[in-house]
Each structure stands twice: as C-alpha cells, then as structure tokens.
Amino acid sequence: MSTVPGLKINPDRLWKDLHYTCQWGTGERWGQEDHQTGMQRLALSDDDKKARDWFVSTAESLGCKVTVDSLGNTFAIRPGENDGPPTVAGSHLDTQPTGGRYDGILGVHAGIEMLKVLQDNNIRTRYPVGVVNWTNEEGARFPCSMIASGVWAGAYTLEHAHSLADVDASGGTMGSELERIGYLGKVPTSHKSMRLAAHFELHIEQGPILEKEERKIGIVTGAQAYEWNYIHLKGRESHSGTTALQYRRDPLLAAAQMIRDANQVAKEYGGLATTGILKLKPGSINTIPGEVLFSLDVRAGQDSTLEQMLHEIRKQFSHIASTNGLVDITWTQTTKSQAVQFQKEAISCVRQACDKLFGEKTDQWTMDMISGAGHDSVYTSRYTPTAMIFVPCKDGISHNSREYCKKEDCANGAQVLMHSVLAYDTQRK
Amino acid sequence: MSTVPGLKINPDRLWKDLHYTCQWGTGERWGQEDHQTGMQRLALSDDDKKARDWFVSTAESLGCKVTVDSLGNTFAIRPGENDGPPTVAGSHLDTQPTGGRYDGILGVHAGIEMLKVLQDNNIRTRYPVGVVNWTNEEGARFPCSMIASGVWAGAYTLEHAHSLADVDASGGTMGSELERIGYLGKVPTSHKSMRLAAHFELHIEQGPILEKEERKIGIVTGAQAYEWNYIHLKGRESHSGTTALQYRRDPLLAAAQMIRDANQVAKEYGGLATTGILKLKPGSINTIPGEVLFSLDVRAGQDSTLEQMLHEIRKQFSHIASTNGLVDITWTQTTKSQAVQFQKEAISCVRQACDKLFGEKTDQWTMDMISGAGHDSVYTSRYTPTAMIFVPCKDGISHNSREYCKKEDCANGAQVLMHSVLAYDTQRK
Numbered sequence: 001m002s003t004v005p006g007l008k009i010n011p012d013r014l015w016k017d018l019h020y021t022c023q024w025g026t027g028e029r030w031g032q033e034d035h036q037t038g039m040q041r042l043a044l045s046d047d048d049k050k051a052r053d054w055f056v057s058t059a060e061s062l063g064c065k066v067t068v069d070s071l072g073n074t075f076a077i078r079p080g081e082n083d084g085p086p087t088v089a090g091s092h093l094d095t096q097p098t099g100g101r102y103d104g105i106l107g108v109h110a111g112i113e114m115l116k117v118l119q120d121n122n123i124r125t126r127y128p129v130g131v132v133n134w135t136n137e138e139g140a141r142f143p144c145s146m147i148a149s150g151v152w153a154g155a156y157t158l159e160h161a162h163s164l165a166d167v168d169a170s171g172g173t174m175g176s177e178l179e180r181i182g183y184l185g186k187v188p189t190s191h192k193s194m195r196l197a198a199h200f201e202l203h204i205e206q207g208p209i210l211e212k213e214e215r216k217i218g219i220v221t222g223a224q225a226y227e228w229n230y231i232h233l234k235g236r237e238s239h240s241g242t243t244a245l246q247y248r249r250d251p252l253l254a255a256a257q258m259i260r261d262a263n264q265v266a267k268e269y270g271g272l273a274t275t276g277i278l279k280l281k282p283g284s285i286n287t288i289p290g291e292v293l294f295s296l297d298v299r300a301g302q303d304s305t306l307e308q309m310l311h312e313i314r315k316q317f318s319h320i321a322s323t324n325g326l327v328d329i330t331w332t333q334t335t336k337s338q339a340v341q342f343q344k345e346a347i348s349c350v351r352q353a354c355d356k357l358f359g360e361k362t363d364q365w366t367m368d369m370i371s372g373a374g375h376d377s378v379y380t381s382r383y384t385p386t387a388m389i390f391v392p393c394k395d396g397i398s399h400n401s402r403e404y405c406k407k408e409d410c411a412n413g414a415q416v417l418m419h420s421v422l423a424y425d426t427q428r429k
Numbered sequence: 430m431s432t433v434p435g436l437k438i439n440p441d442r443l444w445k446d447l448h449y450t451c452q453w454g455t456g457e458r459w460g461q462e463d464h465q466t467g468m469q470r471l472a473l474s475d476d477d478k479k480a481r482d483w484f485v486s487t488a489e490s491l492g493c494k495v496t497v498d499s500l501g502n503t504f505a506i507r508p509g510e511n512d513g514p515p516t517v518a519g520s521h522l523d524t525q526p527t528g529g530r531y532d533g534i535l536g537v538h539a540g541i542e543m544l545k546v547l548q549d550n551n552i553r554t555r556y557p558v559g560v561v562n563w564t565n566e567e568g569a570r571f572p573c574s575m576i577a578s579g580v581w582a583g584a585y586t587l588e589h590a591h592s593l594a595d596v597d598a599s600g601g602t603m604g605s606e607l608e609r610i611g612y613l614g615k616v617p618t619s620h621k622s623m624r625l626a627a628h629f630e631l632h633i634e635q636g637p638i639l640e641k642e643e644r645k646i647g648i649v650t651g652a653q654a655y656e657w658n659y660i661h662l663k664g665r666e667s668h669s670g671t672t673a674l675q676y677r678r679d680p681l682l683a684a685a686q687m688i689r690d691a692n693q694v695a696k697e698y699g700g701l702a703t704t705g706i707l708k709l710k711p712g713s714i715n716t717i718p719g720e721v722l723f724s725l726d727v728r729a730g731q732d733s734t735l736e737q738m739l740h741e742i743r744k745q746f747s748h749i750a751s752t753n754g755l756v757d758i759t760w761t762q763t764t765k766s767q768a769v770q771f772q773k774e775a776i777s778c779v780r781q782a783c784d785k786l787f788g789e790k791t792d793q794w795t796m797d798m799i800s801g802a803g804h805d806s807v808y809t810s811r812y813t814p815t816a817m818i819f820v821p822c823k824d825g826i827s828h829n830s831r832e833y834c835k836k837e838d839c840a841n842g843a844q845v846l847m848h849s850v851l852a853y854d855t856q857r858k
Contacts, residue, residue, distance in 0.1 A: 096713055097711040097712070097713060098719075138713075138715075139715065140713045145715065167712075205671065206670070206672075208676060224670070226670065236829070237828060237829040238825075238829055239801070239802055239827040240701065240703035240726045241635070241653070241655065241800075241801040241803065242634065242800075242802050242825070242827065243636060243701075243801075243825065244636070244701075245692070245696055247637060247825065250703075252704055252707065253688060253704075255685070256684070256686070256688040257685070259681065259682060259685040260685045263674070267674060272669065272672075272674065274679075274715070275682075276712065276713050276715060276717065276718060277709075277714055280706075280707060282525065283526070284567075284569045284828070285706055285724040285763075286568065286657075286703070286726050286802075286828070287525055287569075287829075288703055288828075289705060290829070295714040297669045297714055334714075371670075372671035373668055373671050374670065396676065397665070397667055399667060399669075399713070399716040399717075400665070400716075400719070
C-alpha cells in the first residue's frame, strides 16, 4: 500500500490541463492558446465559475468527494485506507485583473495532477488526501486577500466576508456573487467543520531570487508580515487658475509627498511599501481635487520591523497632512498579517520530496526562503502543519500578463508537491 | 434714444432668475433652492439642454433673434437703430462636475437682466446688443476648455471640436451630443459668420484678491498664460510583496515625485502647477501599477515665464522617469493659451460704467486685475474689443459647491456689465 517510490507526475498532462482552464479568463479557444497570454479571472466571476465547474467535475471523475463551504472554498477529497482529516494540496484559481496563468492556478492543477497519478497507479493512501481551491485569494475583486482561508482560520467572521463589496462597485457582494454562481455551500467555513491534517502549497515565487540564484525549488519556511490600509485625505476643491499656491489645500499634492515618503521609509528599514490604488474627486484638469483615497501595502520580514515602519509612516503622513492644510486624514486597515513560521514536520516533508527528486544535488538545486507575498498557507498554518514550495518565474514578474513559469519548473514543483503530500500521509500518526 | 443715464438693473429679479435656472443641475425644485448648493451641469447634458431652452425662450420673449451655431454657441441679439455686428455680454451656462452657481452662469444671467431692463424702459440702442452662451467653456466634459469660442476665433477646427470624446467615456462626442440635445446649429462657428462689435464678460473672480483687498469690482485687463498636458508613464506591473524596491519600475512613485517637483517649480517662478486627474492601471492594492496617466495644468502671468517653467518641468520629469527605470514617458498637450491683453477701448467702457456706479469712490471700490483662469473672452479678444468684469466670491472658492457670490455683488457686476455694453454702443463709430 501507500506510496510507490518512483511515482512520477506527467509534465505534458499538467501543462495541457493548466492552459486548458486558462481559456476561462482569456477568451481563448483551446488549441489557440498562447502560454504567455495574461489572465483576468476575478473571484466569483462567470469565468471563475467555469474554472470551478471544471475543478469539481474533474475531481469527482477521479473518485473524490467534493465539499463546498459557505465561502465557496472547494475541498476535493480522495478516500484513504483510514478515515480522518485529509492531507491536502491547496491554492487558488482566481487571478488579478491583469494577472498571469501560474499564480495560484499552478498549485491547484499540480494537486489535480497528483490525483490523476494516484488514480493511474491505483494508489491507496493511508488517510484521505485531496486538493483545495480557496476563494478570492487575490483580494483583487473583494478587497481583502485570503479572506476565505482567513475565515476558515477564524481571522475574520463569515458575515464580514459575505458583505465585502466588489471594488468595481458592480453592486455585488461576496455573498451575493457566491449565490449567483452557485458556490454558496452549506458547510460552515471553519477549521472545525473542515479539518485538515496538513496543507502543502506549490506556487510560483513571484520574485527574482530563485532565477538569480539558479535554484529549481524554494523550500518556503514562512512568510513576511504585512498590513494594508486605505488613506483618505480631505482638502479643498478649488480652481487651478485662480487659487494661489499658498491658499491651496491640495490632497493630491499631499498624497504625492506621502507615497514618496513611504517609499523612503521602506528603503531605510529594508521593507516594502506600495500604492496600487489611487482615486480622486472630482477629477477635472483645472480643479484642485477635494479628496484623495489611496492604498498602502507595507511589508517586512519581522513583525517588529513592520510596526516601526508603520509608526514612522503615520507620523510623517500626519505632518504632511498638516503642512498641506488638509482638513482630514483617516486610515482604514483592511488586512493585517503577522510574520509566519511554517511547521517543521511539514517543511521536513518538502525536503524529503526534494531529496527524492534531486538526490545528492538537493543542496545545489534548492534553497530555503521566506515568502514575500501572503498566501492561503499563512492562514492554514494556524491550525494545521503547513509548508510551501516555490518554483522560479521568468524575471520574477507576477501580477502581470508576462508572468511565465517554464514547463520543466511546473513539473518539478508538482513532483515535489505530490511527494510532500505522500510523505506526510506516510509518516502521520 | 440711446442710453438713459439712471438705468438700473433689478437685483431681486437677477437673483431669482439665476437660482431658478440652477434647478437644472441640482435637481432642486424652484422654491426649495439653497443659494449655496453646488451644481453639476456638464456641457450638452440633459440639464444643460433645459438651461439652454430657458435662455432661448426668454431671449425671444424679450424681442431677440436667436442664432445657434455649429457648436451650439447661442447668440441672442436685440435689434438697434442701425444694422451691424452686436455688442454683446457673453459667458457660459455649463459647470464643473461639482461646481457652483455663479461661475459663468452669473455672466449669462446678467446679460438677460440687461435685456429685461432695456425692454422695460423701451430703450433702442444705436446698434444691436445681445447675450451669448458659449458651449463647453469648462472643458470638464469634453476635455478642452473654451473650445467653442476657440473655434469661433480660429484656434481649433470644427472637426476637432466635434470629435472630442466625453471624458467619462459614455461613448458620446461633442458632435453627437450637440445633435442629441438639438443644439447642432447650421451657422458656421466663426468670427466671420457671426461678427461681434465688442464682447464684455461678467464673472466671479474665482480667487481671494477682491475680498482681501475689500474691492467690489475688478477691471480685468488681460489673462495669464497657461498650458494643459497629459503625462503618460509606463512602468512594469508586478507583485507588491515579492518585488524588491531596487527591481521596481513604479510609474506611480515616479508620478508622485513629478507632481511634487512641478509644484516646486511653480513656487520658484511665482506661477501655478496643478494635477486634477490621475488614473492608473490595473488598480489593485497588491500590484505595483504598470501605467499612470495624469494631467498637468501650468500657468504664469507672462508667456516667457510659462515657457521657462515648462522647460524646467520637462527636464525634471525626464530625469525622474529615468531614475525610476520607467519604460516610457509621453506628453500630450491639450490646450495652450497665451497671455492676453484686452483692448483699451473696451476696458475704458468698463471704467466708465464703474464711474457711473461708484462716482468719486470708483478708485476705492475697484482695482485692475489679470485673470488667473481662462475665459471665452480670451478668444473673443482675438477678433473683437473685449474686457471682463470680476466680482468677489466668498473665500475665493470656485469649482466647488461652496462657491458663493453675494446678491449685492451680483447686482454690482450686472450694473457695470450693462453700462459697459451701453457705453460701447454709444461710442462706437
């Protein structure tokens, strides 16, 4: 029973499946696909529904029982010799508004490929194993990333998640959109209702390190801390031709100074600061704006560094607001994620899987890393042993139509993912 | 014949008419109006059509012949003893997206009030006099301010004006919207087809000077130079959590530095620089934007100062683009207006009208000024003697719902406007 030592995933099948489902998000027809064409598959959109339907029907055809919870998180579980919580491969099928084909998608497809290999070889694992598709990981459509694994881990309430509004103000909420596409399940979203024995996630690195260091696999031991805020500035709308500089209360000029200063603080502390959204009112070429809203994403390797950076940024922003005569500045935190350390027993399974693949060259082809981005694994690690596997992506580019992961790297990652899951299944008590 | 020395406008009637037509742009019902509620009456909108219809029917009821040209400029002309080009009061009925009730609107209504006074007193002027409503003065909906008087003066072609697209991307152009609301006239838009003997424009100051200096009337002798550009920056979209600062090509960070530096240049040269529009792509909290587009409105009292400022700004922007690793920076000029000197014979009529109103206190209550904003008068002055009359507005605020001009100041302005028109009519050869 249990694992076959030489068990191998099928690189061609994985590659084909992955690009097949990308038709839902590019409008391509299968057979005409360009493996570097970008994707737009926002969470709970019609395209997301089609990808989800494929995931469910494929998993069922591979002997899985599929459970959809109250946030659309979809658990495809393949029975084992014994009952018990499953060891899973998890990631997400949603993308950024102009995202790539590998971010999240690769991890889910590598899980499906694992199920196919187990089925082909008539493998019966000791306990159930499976694949999870987490909802709205990107936070691009409903502005809170990893909200659905966050609710699973108790970091947010279900009500909060259901009430999140579409950032494009379509009028939809996460709750209404789940219902619309038929993915509002009855099982409560919770680590208590849907227990997991362990969670492994394969993902593209989304940074340039593996490529620069010429490594094939990153063994991810944790994730950096980050916090997202919206900063809302109120100034005074007035005519651009008749309002002398000294009489202005210009919130955009203040925002410009803030964005620049947040970048300076990030430089000083070795962290990151990014503004990806900026909106202003009323938006006329000869009117000084009255209001500006912008996002601020701040990250650091350690919780304490993040706190120091935010303290410094808040102080500077208040000063800038005051010297620009602004009427008001308000901060609204939407996401906070502490630095995370993954569990040793899960990391150890990834190392074993790398050894199986690379043998004596493991040290040459792998390296330990900290994840720069947040992932659903950050939340699963609160209640279940978790580790991640990174593979290189071209020029470190992600959240971009040029995102690309070579077929060989996809295959290496899927191979390590499968053997990590199987190693955990073999060794668990 | 000709003028009656003691001829007076009716302040109550002017005030009532002005706020009556503001129902089209606020949704108020007449009788419930708040004289400080802001306006949204974008050019060629349904509300603009209703205000235009009122203008036409009122002017016709006062014995005027109304001519609509190919850009919807509407000329209401009252016959005189002799034929010939009319001496007109002109301004505009369109507003900013969140504008006030006085910018432009006051000038047109003061013209209508003049027609009422002439009718009440059975005055027959030597030559025709009239009122003009210029189309899309604000440039808020179709992004080129004073485009319609600009075409009249030969600064733009009619085709260019007709093809201007709605900034809100409704799909409408100036041409299609003129047709839709029934204001696409047959008379060519040109100073040759619709000659004017002189053009006087009453307007709120839109700045704080008259209020601070405790003056009732500004005698406007010219207008400052300005230029509008859109700056388009291309960087590289990438993930905010995994892209180290040194690998970024962040166009928003560059735009922030540019906006700040343009402000510094304006300070050094005693001019103005304003960004009122900023858009970015793709607009996601954890994605470094790939593209940013922003507007830049630069102004100065002298043409040469404006040129120096723009030279300096372009140099600095190129440097910022390069130090931020941007892929591209492009400038698109949408409007350029040279510094303007109004004609002495027209300015002299405004002075005479002030003397009539203030007598020996003229020096105490008036001052000469340069207009900070552009106005249709800038274009009419190319082909006809032109002058402007400014009245104070509260706190110098304009392009804002809090824009306010006291009833007494509206009346003073209208009184000076009427007597300026009549003085010109009396003195012309």
